[in-house]
Amino acid sequence: MNRILSKDLKNHSGEDVLIKGHLFQKRIMGKINFLIIRDKEGLIQVVLKDKNEIDKIESIMDESVLYITGKCIYDKRAINEAEIHDPKIEVVSKVKEPLKIEINKPEIHANLDTLFNNRAVVLRAPQKRAIFKIQSIMVQAFRDYAIENGSTEIFPPTIVGTATEGGAELFEIKYYDKKAYLAQSAQLYKQIMVGVFEKVFGTAHSYRAEKFGTSRHMSEFIQYEWEMGFIESYMDIVNSAIDIIKYMKKNIEEKCSDEIKLLNIELPTLPKKIPVIKFREAQKLIKDKKGIDNTSEIDLSPMDEKMISEITKEEYQSDLIVITHFPRVKTAFYSMPDPEDEEYTLSFDFILRGEEILSGSQRINDYENLIESIKRKSLNPNDFESYTEIFKFGMPPEGGFGMGVERLTQQFLSIENVKEASLFPRDVKRITP
Amino acid sequence: MNRILSKDLKNHSGEDVLIKGHLFQKRIMGKINFLIIRDKEGLIQVVLKDKNEIDKIESIMDESVLYITGKCIYDKRAINEAEIHDPKIEVVSKVKEPLKIEINKPEIHANLDTLFNNRAVVLRAPQKRAIFKIQSIMVQAFRDYAIENGSTEIFPPTIVGTATEGGAELFEIKYYDKKAYLAQSAQLYKQIMVGVFEKVFGTAHSYRAEKFGTSRHMSEFIQYEWEMGFIESYMDIVNSAIDIIKYMKKNIEEKCSDEIKLLNIELPTLPKKIPVIKFREAQKLIKDKKGIDNTSEIDLSPMDEKMISEITKEEYQSDLIVITHFPRVKTAFYSMPDPEDEEYTLSFDFILRGEEILSGSQRINDYENLIESIKRKSLNPNDFESYTEIFKFGMPPEGGFGMGVERLTQQFLSIENVKEASLFPRDVKRITP
Numbered sequence: 001m002n003r004i005l006s007k008d009l010k011n012h013s014g015e016d017v018l019i020k021g022h023l024f025q026k027r028i029m030g031k032i033n034f035l036i037i038r039d040k041e042g043l044i045q046v047v048l049k050d051k052n053e054i055d056k057i058e059s060i061m062d063e064s065v066l067y068i069t070g071k072c073i074y075d076k077r078a079i080n081e082a083e084i085h086d087p088k089i090e091v092v093s094k095v096k097e098p099l100k101i102e103i104n105k106p107e108i109h110a111n112l113d114t115l116f117n118n119r120a121v122v123l124r125a126p127q128k129r130a131i132f133k134i135q136s137i138m139v140q141a142f143r144d145y146a147i148e149n150g151s152t153e154i155f156p157p158t159i160v161g162t163a164t165e166g167g168a169e170l171f172e173i174k175y176y177d178k179k180a181y182l183a184q185s186a187q188l189y190k191q192i193m194v195g196v197f198e199k200v201f202g203t204a205h206s207y208r209a210e211k212f213g214t215s216r217h218m219s220e221f222i223q224y225e226w227e228m229g230f231i232e233s234y235m236d237i238v239n240s241a242i243d244i245i246k247y248m249k250k251n252i253e254e255k256c257s258d259e260i261k262l263l264n265i266e267l268p269t270l271p272k273k274i275p276v277i278k279f280r281e282a283q284k285l286i287k288d289k290k291g292i293d294n295t296s297e298i299d300l301s302p303m304d305e306k307m308i309s310e311i312t313k314e315e316y317q318s319d320l321i322v323i324t325h326f327p328r329v330k331t332a333f334y335s336m337p338d339p340e341d342e343e344y345t346l347s348f349d350f351i352l353r354g355e356e357i358l359s360g361s362q363r364i365n366d367y368e369n370l371i372e373s374i375k376r377k378s379l380n381p382n383d384f385e386s387y388t389e390i391f392k393f394g395m396p397p398e399g400g401f402g403m404g405v406e407r408l409t410q411q412f413l414s415i416e417n418v419k420e421a422s423l424f425p426r427d428v429k430r431i432t433p
Numbered sequence: 434m435n436r437i438l439s440k441d442l443k444n445h446s447g448e449d450v451l452i453k454g455h456l457f458q459k460r461i462m463g464k465i466n467f468l469i470i471r472d473k474e475g476l477i478q479v480v481l482k483d484k485n486e487i488d489k490i491e492s493i494m495d496e497s498v499l500y501i502t503g504k505c506i507y508d509k510r511a512i513n514e515a516e517i518h519d520p521k522i523e524v525v526s527k528v529k530e531p532l533k534i535e536i537n538k539p540e541i542h543a544n545l546d547t548l549f550n551n552r553a554v555v556l557r558a559p560q561k562r563a564i565f566k567i568q569s570i571m572v573q574a575f576r577d578y579a580i581e582n583g584s585t586e587i588f589p590p591t592i593v594g595t596a597t598e599g600g601a602e603l604f605e606i607k608y609y610d611k612k613a614y615l616a617q618s619a620q621l622y623k624q625i626m627v628g629v630f631e632k633v634f635g636t637a638h639s640y641r642a643e644k645f646g647t648s649r650h651m652s653e654f655i656q657y658e659w660e661m662g663f664i665e666s667y668m669d670i671v672n673s674a675i676d677i678i679k680y681m682k683k684n685i686e687e688k689c690s691d692e693i694k695l696l697n698i699e700l701p702t703l704p705k706k707i708p709v710i711k712f713r714e715a716q717k718l719i720k721d722k723k724g725i726d727n728t729s730e731i732d733l734s735p736m737d738e739k740m741i742s743e744i745t746k747e748e749y750q751s752d753l754i755v756i757t758h759f760p761r762v763k764t765a766f767y768s769m770p771d772p773e774d775e776e777y778t779l780s781f782d783f784i785l786r787g788e789e790i791l792s793g794s795q796r797i798n799d800y801e802n803l804i805e806s807i808k809r810k811s812l813n814p815n816d817f818e819s820y821t822e823i824f825k826f827g828m829p830p831e832g833g834f835g836m837g838v839e840r841l842t843q844q845f846l847s848i849e850n851v852k853e854a855s856l857f858p859r860d861v862k863r864i865t866p
Contacts, residue, residue, distance in 0.1 A: 003663065020663050022628070022827055040583070040631035063628075063827040096800055096825040120625040120823045129629050136586040143573075150473070153569040155838070157857045158591065158638055159604075159615075159653050161864035171592075173615070174605045175652075176642070180864045182592075182606070189857060192553040192866065195455070196562050198473035205591055205638060209609070219608075220592050230436065230453050367529055386865055390553045392529040394455055394496040405588070424590045424622060431594035431613045432819055433625065 001069065006042035009082035013074035019044055019084060020092075022124070023064045025104045028054060035087075036079070036104070037066060038126070042258070045083040046070065053089050062104060063124065065093035103128075112417060119424060119433055130259035132423060134252055135409045139203060141251035142224050145244045151199035151226065156189035158182055158205050162386050169209045171219075182207035185402060187334075188387050190227035191363065194398050195390070198229040203405065211428060215417040216302075216355070218406065219426040227400030234336070234346035234362040235276075237399045238322055241350065241358060242274050245320065245408075252412070265414050268319035268352060275312050276322040279344070282308050298327045306354040324348040333373045333384075336362040336399070346399070352411040360401025367391040434502065439475035442515035446507035452477055452517060453525075455557070456497045458537045461487060468520075469512070469537070470499060471557070475691070478516040479503065486522050495537060496557065498526035536561075545850060552857060552866055563692035565856060567685055568842045572636060574684035575657050578677045584632035584659065589622035591615055591638050595819050602642045604652075615640035618835060620767075621820050623660035624796065627831050628823070631662040636838065644861060648850040649735075649788070651839065652859040660833030667769070667779035667795040668709075670832045671755055674783065674791060675707050678753065678841075685845070698847050701752035701785060708745050709755040712777070715741050731760045739787040757781040766806045766817075769795040769832070779832070785844040793834025800824040 001018040009017070021039035033048035035057065046068060048054055060066075070087035101110050101118050103125035108115070115122050122128055143153065159173060160183045171182040186204040193200040202225045210217040226244075228237060249267055252260070260267065277285070283295045286304060289311045294304060300323065312321040325344040328337055335345035347361035364370045370391050374381045381388060409421035419425035424433060434451040442450070454472035466481035468490065479501060481487055493499075503520035534543050534551050536558035541548070548555050555561055576586065592606060593616045604615040619637040626633040635658045643650040659677075661670060682700055685693070693700065710718070716728045719737060722744050727737055733756065745754040758777040761770055768778035783791035797803045803824050807814045814821065842854035852858035857866060 020829070065827045065829045093798055093827045093829060095827045099826065120628065121826050123625070123629045132587070132629070133585060135588075139586060139588075140576075140580070143576075147573070152566060153572060154565070155568075155572075155636075155655055155856060157653050157855075157859055159640075159859050159864055172607045175864060176644070176861050178864065188866070192556070193856070195553065196556045196565070203588075207592075211609070220590050222588055365526055389866075393532065393554050394498045394526050394528045396453070396498045396526060422590075423588060423626070426590055426592050428609050431592055431608060431611070433621070433822075 004072070006037075006039050006044045006080045009044060009072055009080055009084075010074055012072045013082060015072050016069060017072045017084070018067065018069050019046075020067050021065070023057075023060060023062050023066055025062065026057065026060075028058070035066075035068075035089075037068065038124070043079045043126075045078050046087050047083055047085050048087065050086070053087060056089055056091065060091055061095040061098060062102075063099060063121065064091060064095045066090065067092050112419065116419070116425065116430060123423065126262055130256075130262050131409065131413060131415065131421060134256050134259050134413065135405065135421065137251050137255050138248045138409065138412070139224075139405065141248040142203075142244055143201070144251075145247045146199075146201040146226060149199065149240065151201045151228075152193075152197040154189065154193045154197070154200045154202045156183070156186040156193075156202060156204055158207070162383075171207050171209050184208060185223070186225050187402075188390075190225055190400055191395070191398070192390055194227050194229040195393070195395065198396075199227070201226045206402075213428055215419070216407075217427070218419060218422060219428070221407075221422065222405040224403040224405060224408075225400070227398060229396040229398040231362065231397055231399055234324070234348065234399055237360055237362070237401060238276060238324070238348055241360065241401055241403070242320070242322070245350075245352075246270050248408075249412075263413060267412060269313075269317060270320055271316060271318050273316075274318055274320050274322060275316045276324060276348075278325040279323055279327065280325070282321075282323050285311050298330045300349070302355075305351050305356060309351055309354040319353050321351050322348055323351060328376075331361065333377050333379065334361075334363050334370065334387075336364050337373075348401075350403070352408070353414070355407065355411050357408050357411055358401050358403035360399065362397070362399035365391065365395040365397055437505070439470075439472050439477045439513045442477060442505055442513055442517075443507055445505045446515060448505050449502060450505045450517070451500065451502050452479075453500050454498070456490075456493060456495050456499055458495065459490065459493075461491065468499075468501075468522075470501065471559070476512045476559075478511050479520050480516055480518050481520065483519070486520060489522055489524065493524055494528040494531060495535075496532060496554070497524060497528045499523065500525050545852065549852070549858065549863060556856065559695055563689075563695050564842065564846060564848065564854060566692050567689050567846065568838065568854065570684050570688050571681045571842065571845070572657075572838065574681040575636075575677055576634070577684075578680045579632075579634040579659060582632065582673065584634045584661075585626075585630040587622065587626045587630070587633045587635045589616070589619040589635060589637055591640070595816075604640050604642050617641060618656070619658050620835075621823075623658055623833055624828070624831070625823055627660050627662040628826070628828065631829075632660070634659045639835075646861055648852070649840075650860070651852060651855060652861070654840075654855065655838040657836040657838060657841075658833070660831060662829040662831040664795065664830055664832055667757070667781065667832055670793055670795070670834060671709060671757070671781055674793065674834055674836070675753070675755070678783075678785075679703050681841075682845075696846060700845060702746075702750060703753055704749060704751050706749075707751055707753050707755060708749045709757060709781075711758040712756055712760065713758070715754075715756050718744055731763045733782070735788075738784050738789060742784055742787040752786050754784050755781055756784060761809075764794065766810050766812065767794075767796050767803065767820075769797050770806075781834075783836070785841070786847070788840065788844050790841050790844055791834050791836035793832065795830070795832035798824065798828040798830055 024038035350358035780794035
């Protein structure tokens with residue numbers, strides 16, 4: 001007999017069926033007895049009457065693996081519109097000790113540490129599974145968009161010999177008799193590959209030795225990376241990134257309606273025209289609308305990001321805002337200066353619901369200008385040779401962005417701590433499971 | 434004017450067009466002068482007559498970035514069936530020093546070290562680009578197949594607290610005030626996620642501190658990972674893996690015909706029925722057909738793998754052979770013993786053109802049996818607690834495989850050294866670029 005999945009059961013009413021899954025919940029109340037079985041897609045209700053079968057299941061703990069044959073009966077009110085009657089139960093894998101966290105409740109009450117210590121079991125809770133189902137659909141959408149757009153996927157290494165982004169916050173590896181480091185970004189590799197495929201993308205593991213246990217940072221995270229050569233303007237990149245985010249939303253809406261309902265959340269509002277404003281204008285807006293004057297600052301603070309999001313939500317009905325033209329003193333040395341005002345760069349941050357989720361720029365593609373830009377930051381060009389070298393060999397006008405996979409999941413799904421958007425988060429205290 | 438790409442040019446005959454790309458080759462011979470321009474898809478021939486334009490380009494080195502407007506003329510004999518006449522050239526980014534390797538020749542003559550030292554430029558050679566174009570299509574095909582098959586993509590971490598596969602060959606990381614390691618495989622994480630999504634897949638970075646500079650090993654590589662819960666037999670996994678490999682071949686044939694032509698290779702022969710034989714039968718075949726008696730060995734040597742491939746190529750016209758039922762003493766502790774003969778396991782290796790490309794098994798899914806199996810190998814179960822823990826909480830019958838992305842690329846494309854199938858290979862001597 002072929003196994004029938006929860007969502008498909010209603011099409012098999014009247015048939016003898018085989019279902020397989022984990023025991024999600026038992027309700028043995030004497031007269032009316034139910035089992036709820038959890039499979040990869042949803043839940044199945046099993047009506048239990050036979051004394052033998054009740055005895056068989058009595059001492060079996062939640063999450064044990066059961067194979068059940070029985071009669072499938074259509075019932076509009078049941079979970080997934082069908083239930084199983086007259087079941088014969090086979091206990092395939094017994095749970096050996098009580099779960100430390102009950103995962104079959106509408107709310108899972110435990111602090112983050114307990115949740116992460118029991119991650120392997122906690123992730124089975126439908127509300128947790130939903131997060132990572134949606135995340136997988138988002139990543140797929142990102143790739144589909146990039147491929148459709150003529151980009152080629154690349155697989156940059158994570159072990160690197162030197163730092164591109166400056167030396168701080170690097171994890172050191174014992175690499176045979178040498179030292180090596182975990183990559184902070186795939187920047188160099190993306191740019192090398194622009195010379196090969198022109199447009200490239202990837203989902204790259206990135207590492208930061210962040211000492212702070214905040215709700216916004218992790219030691220290992222994944223970034224959507226995209227780099228485009230032969231652009232006409234930095235706005236080519238901004239527009240592509242906006243389109244990608246909208247495409248992700250569309251895919252979630254189409255493929256994850258159950259998960260959205262289960263999580264009881266609203267996806268971000270993304271109007272046809274996403275506001276794109278310059279950094280100095282953003283500061284001015286905050287001053288005008290919120291009465292807080294940060295116009296002499298060279299960067300946006302997390303509080304600024306929250307305020308500008310509130311303002312644009314009100315003014316443009318958009319949860320997403322793009323801030324461009326950050327001051328040159330603040331942006332990385334490889335960001336292209338704005339030809340109209342060299343104190344600023346063709347750089348941009350995307351703020352979604354008050355949090356930065358994406359950062360990018362047009363890059364300096366001329367070797368001499370790049371060396372000049374490094375010196376201007378009082379850095380030594382020799383320290384960046386492994387990065388600057390490739391610009392001797394012909395680089396088209398190009399730029400790109402990195403967007404945090406977990407950060408974007410967090411903001412899309414209104415999750416409080418970014419670590420909950422990572423399957424097995426790594427931070428200053430945690431390297432297991 | 435919109436840029437036209439090489440492959441699309443023939444549809445614009447008679448029009449004034451804009452092309453963009455790198456200067457691939459110059460042929461300034463006085464009377465007849467050509468430029469060959471390289472873009473992301475192919476080459477474009479530009480016919481040069483105007484003295485001004487010839488002067489402009491005279492001192493410009495190969496690989497410089499040029500934007501060229503001109504008249505597009507259809508010509509069946511030209512590269513991509515069109516060429517550009519009366520060009521106006523804009524030099525957008527000049528190459529600053531001569532390339533150390535000429536990448537515009539049919540054969541690139543240099544030793545591997547020189548090739549890897551100049552990787553950023555070498556990868557631009559059409560023959561090298563072709564390898565990674567095909568690789569990207571293979572990965573895409575793997576994912577498409579897995580998703581179509583009801584699997585969910587997962588993103589396991591690469592920083593781990595302990596080793597699952599035993600302690601040797603681990604890279605150690607300074608992780609704040611602790612020690613951590615780079616993951617050797619995603620085994621544990623895949624299995625945890627079977628409890629969540631039942632079928633999961635990913636492309637995971639794996640690390641091995643291999644001390645040998647062989648043509649078969651790298652320190653960092655990528656693995657296709659797939660794990661399936663609720664299987665009926667290990668053959669469910671074997672058959673899926675065979676289907677995936679065939680699906681990859683089909684995708685390459687459909688999407689990469691130019692690259693295959695350029696590389697001048699033949700894809701592996703994969704007949705309808707791929708031979709699947711037991712380990713002991715394979716040894717017997719080698720003895721019978723090659724006269725070499727290794728029947729008392731507990732594993733296949735690289736030479737055995739070559740011989741069994743030769744034999745199956747002849748007998749079954751297949752470049753792929755699946756060997757199952759390796760001896761229990763040789764396979765990992767988590768491999769399920771064969772219920773018909775407990776000295777062997779429900780394990781399998783795939784040999785493609787004489788090289789192992791995939792390894793997998795049905796796993797032991799019962800906690801007590803797993804502890805027993807660890808002890809049987811004279812290992813201490815306490816050392817594997819972080820792995821065995823999850824088996825206390827109900828695991829369905831399950832299994833999976835890991836398949837090397839670079840190894841598979843190598844065997845599909847008949848590449849001599851696996852490092853040439855990695856964009857930026859890492860080995861005992863190399864951590865750059």
